[in-house]
Amino acid sequence: MWQKFGPVLTVVLAIFALWYVMAVVMNANWAYDKAKRADVELGFSELVVDTWSQKKPRLPAPHQIAEELWNTTAMKSITSKRSLVFHSWITLSSTLLGFAMGTVLGILLAVGIVHNKAMNLSVMPWVIASQTIPILAIAPMIIVVLNAVGISGLVPKAVISMYLSFFPVVVGMVKGLRAPDAMQMDQMRTWNASKWTTFWALRWPSSVPYLFPSLKIGVAAALVGAIVAELPTGAVRGLGARLLAGSYYGQTIQIWSALLMAAALAAALVMVIGQIEKYALRKMGMAR
Amino acid sequence: MNQEVVIEAKKLSLTFETNDGPVHALKDVDLTINKGDFVSFIGPSGCGKTTFLRVMADLEQPTGGEISVNGMTPEEARLKRAYGYVFQAAGLYPWRTIGGNIRLPLEIMGYSKAEQAMRVDEVLELVHLDGFAKKFPWQLSGGMQQRASIARALSFDADLMLMDEPFGALDEIVRDHLNEQLLELWAATNKTICFVTHSIPEAVYLSSKIVVMSPRPGRVTDVIESTLPRERPLDIRESQEFLDIAHRVREGLRAGHGDD
Ligand SMILES: Nc1ncnc2c1ncn2[C@@H]1O[C@H](COP(=O)(O)OP(=O)(O)OP(=O)(O)O)[C@@H](O)[C@H]1O
Numbered sequence: 001m002w003q004k005f006g007p008v009l010t011v012v013l014a015i016f017a018l019w020y021v022m023a024v025v026m027n028a029n030w031a032y033d034k035a036k037r038a039d040v041e042l043g044f045s046e047l048v049v050d051t052w053s054q055k056k057p058r059l060p061a062p063h064q065i066a067e068e069l070w071n072t073t074a075m076k077s078i079t080s081k082r083s084l085v086f087h088s089w090i091t092l093s094s095t096l097l098g099f100a101m102g103t104v105l106g107i108l109l110a111v112g113i114v115h116n117k118a119m120n121l122s123v124m125p126w127v128i129a130s131q132t133i134p135i136l137a138i139a140p141m142i143i144v145v146l147n148a149v150g151i152s153g154l155v156p157k158a159v160i161s162m163y164l165s166f167f168p169v170v171v172g173m174v175k176g177l178r179a180p181d182a183m184q185m186d187q188m189r190t191w192n193a194s195k196w197t198t199f200w201a202l203r204w205p206s207s208v209p210y211l212f213p214s215l216k217i218g219v220a221a222a223l224v225g226a227i228v229a230e231l232p233t234g235a236v237r238g239l240g241a242r243l244l245a246g247s248y249y250g251q252t253i254q255i256w257s258a259l260l261m262a263a264a265l266a267a268a269l270v271m272v273i274g275q276i277e278k279y280a281l282r283k284m285g286m287a288r
Numbered sequence: 289m290n291q292e293v294v295i296e297a298k299k300l301s302l303t304f305e306t307n308d309g310p311v312h313a314l315k316d317v318d319l320t321i322n323k324g325d326f327v328s329f330i331g332p333s334g335c336g337k338t339t340f341l342r343v344m345a346d347l348e349q350p351t352g353g354e355i356s357v358n359g360m361t362p363e364e365a366r367l368k369r370a371y372g373y374v375f376q377a378a379g380l381y382p383w384r385t386i387g388g389n390i391r392l393p394l395e396i397m398g399y400s401k402a403e404q405a406m407r408v409d410e411v412l413e414l415v416h417l418d419g420f421a422k423k424f425p426w427q428l429s430g431g432m433q434q435r436a437s438i439a440r441a442l443s444f445d446a447d448l449m450l451m452d453e454p455f456g457a458l459d460e461i462v463r464d465h466l467n468e469q470l471l472e473l474w475a476a477t478n479k480t481i482c483f484v485t486h487s488i489p490e491a492v493y494l495s496s497k498i499v500v501m502s503p504r505p506g507r508v509t510d511v512i513e514s515t516l517p518r519e520r521p522l523d524i525r526e527s528q529e530f531l532d533i534a535h536r537v538r539e540g541l542r543a544g545h546g547d548d
């Protein structure tokens with residue numbers, strides 16, 4: 001047990017310790033200011049207590065975030081606007097839609113690139129160029145353009161998620177679909193197999209081990225996309241909206257709890273894909 | 289003798305254009321292979337054995353001369369699925385079971401489900417792998433995988449087998465064993481077999497005809513018709529007749545090397 005979790009536990013404890021120390025350091029100014037105005041002397045223990053319990057600390061202490069998380073998840077009905085579960089679901093839904101669209105787009109582009117000479121030469125530079133444009137710059141444009149043609153709500157946000165998540169899928173799948181070596185391709189030729197058969201019987205299964213790592217990166221990127229998409233729209237719902245509202249009003253605890261929620265969501269999504277990967281590879285006889 | 293010709297090459301040449309200039313992999317090769325022959329190709333590395341096999345299989349286009357397979361061009365023969373090709377590496381798909389791997393060409397060629405199952409069982413038995421249909425390739429030894437790949441090439445029952453050093457990576461004992469099985473299989477099916485090897489004893493033991501090649505440019509220096517009987521126990525390799533043929537092969541190889 002210790003063998004397995006010991007190192008992880010040690011690191012986590014170290015992070016918490018550092019975090020608490022930093023909370024004292026970063027929030028001390030405000031504590032001294034308050035004490036000065038109230039004309040009282042601040043001892044060390046009072047300083048610590050104060051810096052760990054301010055309402056709008058520069059750096060909230062872990063237990064404050066934990067309390068906020070508890071209050072906004074377990075203690076609120078999930079349909080309430082104050083529930084973090086509710087906001088997470090809003091963000092998650094556009095993440096998943098965008099991720100699905102990005103995966104399909106990525107696979108289609110990869111299939112085209114692998115099978116079509118013209119696409120092979122022309123598409124990849126554009127795909128790479130698309131990722132060099134900062135998403136923060138392009139997100140408002142996507143939303144405005146889609147709004148202009150009457151599309152609003154979930155879809156524009158999902159499109160931004162798609163924009164970020166198709167990239168790792170294209171790159172991984174191009175490599176995966178090209179994984180069969182010359183001998184395997186020759187072998188298909190000796191059987192006079194069609195391109196279609198070669199794709200389904202050889203290229204596609206060969207690409208599976210490449211697909212899943214791409215999907216893991218893609219789903220995390222899709223979540224980032226969904227959060228970013230909520231910023232320029234002035235959305236009132238979603239984790240991005242919580243971040244934005246938190247920063248307007250200096251609610252650092254709210255910001256941090258939304259951040260942690262997003263991180264937990266990303267971890268959960270990656271883990272789900274990891275489980276599907278394990279299952280798929282075992283089913284295909286490729287996991288030992 | 290009135291024999292059916294399977295492979296006929298006339299002045300066959302193939303030159304690869306590479307960045308370092310042309311490579312003459314085959315030059316003016318004349319060869320006739322009859323139905324039911326077991327032909328071994330032997331020669332030093334780079335003399336064009338693989339290239340010759342690949343030309344027969346329409347995986348490589350000759351740059352000169354003519355070749356026919358079953359009286360057709362290699363392409364027509366390939367489209368008719370006239371041959372089974374065994375590559376040097378087994379090349380089984382890791383995501384398919386042994387049975388699934390052998391079934392693959394049958395699926396591609398549109399055999400019915402029942403026929404597929406029947407043929408898979410049949411060829412697994414031929415290569416002595418009955419009972420392994422449900423195993424995955426990684427559960428088999430290298431030699432077993434190679435047998436499975438031979439079974440796969442046999443599955444659609446082409447009359448011509450092209451085998452490129454199928455036992456190259458295996459140890460002597462396993463090799464002996466597989467050679468015996470291959471002869472057994474040849475006797476049972478009367479297929480025409482083209483077999484590339486680096487081993488003189490293997491070539492002499494297996495073949496009814498030994499083609500000795502020499503490199504740069506790849507040419508046929510000797511074609512030896514074996515006088516050994518078709519029925520060949522392993523200890524035939526100690527007979528004088530066997531040693532005489534092996535000697536002639538060695539001489540041929542040496543002569544080819546001489547004008548390098
Ligand atoms: N695709 C290719 N492009 C360029 N040169 C090639 C190509 N394939 C083979 N060659 C060259 O042709 C010559 C014959 O190659 P080949 O593979 O037929 O030899 P081989 O007799 O099978 O050798 P080995 O016993 O090592 O397998 C070699 O000099 C090789 O470098």
Ligand SMILES: [Mg+2]
Pocket residue numbers: 337338339452
């Ligand atoms: Mg070779």
